[in-house]
Amino acid sequence: MFTGSCDVERHHVFHHTHNERMLSEEYHFIAPLRRDLHQNGRFSVHQNPNGKLDIYLKQRCQRYYEEHCGTREEFRQEFHKNYL
Secondary structure, three states: OOOOOOOEEEEEOOOOOHHHHHHHHHHOOEEEEEHHHHHHOOOOOOOOOOOHHHHHHHHHHHHHHHHHOOOHHHHHHHHOOOOO
8 A cells, every 4th residue: 555565464444343343344444555564564553553654544544434424423433433
């Protein structure tokens, strides 16, 4: 997604609970990330939760949700947090 690499892994943007992973699937909040940005790198979304990349993806998805799916309150009810 950020590097142009074809060697990517599927990242569920919201992933803390099974329900969040299912909602990520339902809303297509999946990001193709290179392995070092996904799980293994120092700045990866799983090694650095709520870091720049993780927050960027969550905010981008929340904006999309609010423009196309529901209100901010509905987002908060489904994902239990406001990222904006």
